[in-house]
Amino acid sequence: MKKKLLFILLIITTIQIHGMDLNWYASWISTEQCQSATNTWLIYRKEINIESELNNLEAKIAADSKYWLWINDQMIVFEGGLKRGPALHATYFDEVDIAPYLNKGKNTISLLVWHFGKDGFSHYNSGKAGLLFQAISPEVNIISDESWSCAVYDAYQNTEAPHPNFRLPESNIRFDARNEIENWNLSSFDGELPKAEIICKAEEMPFGKLVKRPIPQWKDFGLKDYISTTKSTTGDTIFCKLPYNAQVTPYLKIKAPEGEKIHILTDHYRGGGTESVRAEYITKEGVQSYENLGWMNGHYVIYTIPENIEVLELKYRETGYNTEVLGSFECNDKFYNDLWEKSARTLYVTMRDTYMDCPDRERAQWWGDEVNELGEAFYIFDKESHKLAIKGIYELINWQKEDGVLFSPIPAGNWNKELPMQMLASIGWYGFYTQYFFSNDSSFIPHVYEGMKKYLHEVIELDNEGLVIHREGAWSWGDWGENIDMGVLFNTWYYLALKAEKEFALILNKPTDVAHINNIMSKIEANFNTRYWNGSAYRSPDYIGETDDRSQAMAVLSGLAEKEKFPYILKVFKEEFHASPYMEKYVLEALFEMDEAEYALERMKKRYTKMMQYTELTTLFEGWGIGPDGFGGGTTNHAWSGSPLTLLSRYVCGIAPVEPGFKTFTVNPKLGQLNKAQAVIPTEYGLISIQIEKNKKHYSTKLIVPQGTQAKVKGKLYKPGTYKLKISL
Numbered sequence: 001m002k003k004k005l006l007f008i009l010l011i012i013t014t015i016q017i018h019g020m021d022l023n024w025y026a027s028w029i030s031t032e033q034c035q036s037a038t039n040t041w042l043i044y045r046k047e048i049n050i051e052s053e054l055n056n057l058e059a060k061i062a063a064d065s066k067y068w069l070w071i072n073d074q075m076i077v078f079e080g081g082l083k084r085g086p087a088l089h090a091t092y093f094d095e096v097d098i099a100p101y102l103n104k105g106k107n108t109i110s111l112l113v114w115h116f117g118k119d120g121f122s123h124y125n126s127g128k129a130g131l132l133f134q135a136i137s138p139e140v141n142i143i144s145d146e147s148w149s150c151a152v153y154d155a156y157q158n159t160e161a162p163h164p165n166f167r168l169p170e171s172n173i174r175f176d177a178r179n180e181i182e183n184w185n186l187s188s189f190d191g192e193l194p195k196a197e198i199i200c201k202a203e204e205m206p207f208g209k210l211v212k213r214p215i216p217q218w219k220d221f222g223l224k225d226y227i228s229t230t231k232s233t234t235g236d237t238i239f240c241k242l243p244y245n246a247q248v249t250p251y252l253k254i255k256a257p258e259g260e261k262i263h264i265l266t267d268h269y270r271g272g273g274t275e276s277v278r279a280e281y282i283t284k285e286g287v288q289s290y291e292n293l294g295w296m297n298g299h300y301v302i303y304t305i306p307e308n309i310e311v312l313e314l315k316y317r318e319t320g321y322n323t324e325v326l327g328s329f330e331c332n333d334k335f336y337n338d339l340w341e342k343s344a345r346t347l348y349v350t351m352r353d354t355y356m357d358c359p360d361r362e363r364a365q366w367w368g369d370e371v372n373e374l375g376e377a378f379y380i381f382d383k384e385s386h387k388l389a390i391k392g393i394y395e396l397i398n399w400q401k402e403d404g405v406l407f408s409p410i411p412a413g414n415w416n417k418e419l420p421m422q423m424l425a426s427i428g429w430y431g432f433y434t435q436y437f438f439s440n441d442s443s444f445i446p447h448v449y450e451g452m453k454k455y456l457h458e459v460i461e462l463d464n465e466g467l468v469i470h471r472e473g474a475w476s477w478g479d480w481g482e483n484i485d486m487g488v489l490f491n492t493w494y495y496l497a498l499k500a501e502k503e504f505a506l507i508l509n510k511p512t513d514v515a516h517i518n519n520i521m522s523k524i525e526a527n528f529n530t531r532y533w534n535g536s537a538y539r540s541p542d543y544i545g546e547t548d549d550r551s552q553a554m555a556v557l558s559g560l561a562e563k564e565k566f567p568y569i570l571k572v573f574k575e576e577f578h579a580s581p582y583m584e585k586y587v588l589e590a591l592f593e594m595d596e597a598e599y600a601l602e603r604m605k606k607r608y609t610k611m612m613q614y615t616e617l618t619t620l621f622e623g624w625g626i627g628p629d630g631f632g633g634g635t636t637n638h639a640w641s642g643s644p645l646t647l648l649s650r651y652v653c654g655i656a657p658v659e660p661g662f663k664t665f666t667v668n669p670k671l672g673q674l675n676k677a678q679a680v681i682p683t684e685y686g687l688i689s690i691q692i693e694k695n696k697k698h699y700s701t702k703l704i705v706p707q708g709t710q711a712k713v714k715g716k717l718y719k720p721g722t723y724k725l726k727i728s729l
Contacts, residue, residue, distance in 0.1 A: 072101060373642070378682075436504075
């Protein structure tokens with residue numbers, strides 16, 4: 001019991017530090033008629049009088065599950081709130097400065113709340129539909145209580161089957177305009193809504209601890225016209241082309257008779273082999289407009305509209321994670337330029353409440369995917385993107401089980417299965433450590449260290465030679481595909497996790513832990529090659545499949561493979577092609593680390609050519625093709641496939657941090673067969689820019705070193721400025 005209590009206290013402490021402690025006076029409110037059923041929509045109103053001008057007023061807003069906010073007839077927040085689950089019994093809240101939208105005198109505050117009402121791979125259902133609102137200053141006191149009005153909005157309804165697959169907490173949305181409550185969110189509304197009822201006080205169950213939203217509100221690109229529209233031969237279906245695969249909310253304006261049904265979905269509705277979300281609209285009489293507020297993604301929005309309806313406008317609103325694209329890459333081979341761009345689009349469309357594996361089938365924070373994603377972000381986005389990875393890091397540790405087991409995706413209400421190898425990757429060198437080292441943000445380390453330590457030393461077991469005993473977990477998964485040598489992979493991922501733990505122990509000044517970690521690593525170093533190297537490749541003694549390219553890669557990247565073995569490993573890489581796009585990242589990175597840039601680029605092109613031949617698609621796939629070649633359902637916008645973005649910017653253009661946050665960075669281009677390349681890399685200090693042209697014996701390079709940093713080129717340091725350098729090949 002004492003051990004259990006300590007674990008709970010650890011989780012609560014983590015949540016408090018990640019969020020903040022506040023004095024809460026508001027209550028969670030709903031309405032008597034609400035039974036908190038799946039896919040419930042509620043409307044809330046509050047009218048207040050303000051006697052003086054306000055300079056600042058922070059509203060703290062929480063909902064289960066999403067909300068839209070209007071103040072004095074102006075939309076202030078489009079889809080606020082985050083899916084529940086900073087920890088098992090906790091809810092995120094937003095902070096919104098509402099002072100600019102309030103006037104002296106009468107004011108109207110209105111909110112629409114969407115209660116998912118079911119668990120998913122990205123959401124933990126509280127079981128109650130509710131809203132919490134608190135905005136307090138010396139001049140005004142606005143808190144959610146019985147003085148608010150609230151009603152279930154019956155115009156929002158469920159569709160018939162098929163429904164979204166079980167991984168998604170979102171439901172299909174049907175809006176019946178015949179039940180529309182006109183102007184309910186406007187100051188001119190003259191109807192009556194029921195009185196709100198209190199569910200519980202803030203921070204009481206079922207909503208639990210309140211944690212401040214750690215990521216920005218969504219970027220709203222506004223309503224836009226489609227690139228083009230095409231009617232089907234039957235005339236009732238309109239295919240509306242988007243500029244790229246995006247997260248969108250479809251809009252229509254029509255003139256219609258009453259009671260007709262319009263269907264809305266995207267070409268990615270069955271992305272990954274199973275149903276995602278769709279929408280229906282039931283018309284009222286006359287001219288009307290509607291925007292479906294539940295986002296969907298794809299390259300086309302498809303409207304099925306009865307022929308007796310006159311279409312006046314079809315538009316879409318793109319929303320997405322609020323970060324700026326600052327990085328870039330270009331070389332003299334169009335294939336790699338297009339691959340970098342598709343990698344970037346794949347990354348962005350898989351960012352929202354969390355890093356996702358895909359935005360259609362699951363929308364889930366699988367941490368194997370997130371490891372690849374967070375590494376890519378450093379070569380393209382501004383610092384706002386870093387917050388999404390930090391959010392995920394806290395969540396992973398906050399959802400740790402009492403026995404130390406880690407699992408993902410989280411937050412989740414209908415999943416708790418451990419994939420041990422993904423967990424080692426997550427808390428290790430390419431996950432937690434990369435996030436720290438590339439961002440120079442060590443703030444999370446004290447709060448996740450003990451959880452890492454518990455998993456590495458209490459959950460993972462070692463044999464009498466100090467090597468990892470295979471851990472099945474709930475899903476013994478190393479990658480999609482065949483010929484996966486789990487013994488080699490387990491030990492290399494574990495070794496890399498120990499490297500990360502050791503660096504964190506040094507930062508936290510834990511010499512006893514450092515000594516213990518060094519001892520374990522030394523045993524692995526002493527015995528790994530004896531057990532797994534057979535003279536021509538790394539293979540587990542009991543492994544009977546074809547030689548695994550993945551395991552060779554991880555042996556190189558972990559540092560356990562000595563350089564004299566590289567020629568043998570290169571031969572394997574030229575003969576074996578088993579990795580999915582997830583693990584191919586590490587195969588290609590190993591080739592660059594082995595100074596085999598020419599073959600790394602050759603293999604990259606060979607592996608991605610089939611995928612890139614789908615020129616109409618702007619994102620990359622879960623597998624190497626579509627259908628049978630897709631792996632796991634085969635989404636065509638899968639996070640882990642975008643790793644060429646990292647590899648091209650980091651290795652081809654040669655920019656990597658030597659000190660945290662790129663305070664010192666290396667310049668070590670590896671153009672292989674390319675003649676020219678250039679890149680821009682965002683850092684907290686400014687933009688690193690490099691242009692490279694290969695000659696017979698050297699690279700002619702133009703380098704911009706931003707203020708606060710220094711570049712390391714062939715052992716020589718360069719202070720901030722612009723340089724024209726010749727770097728020997």
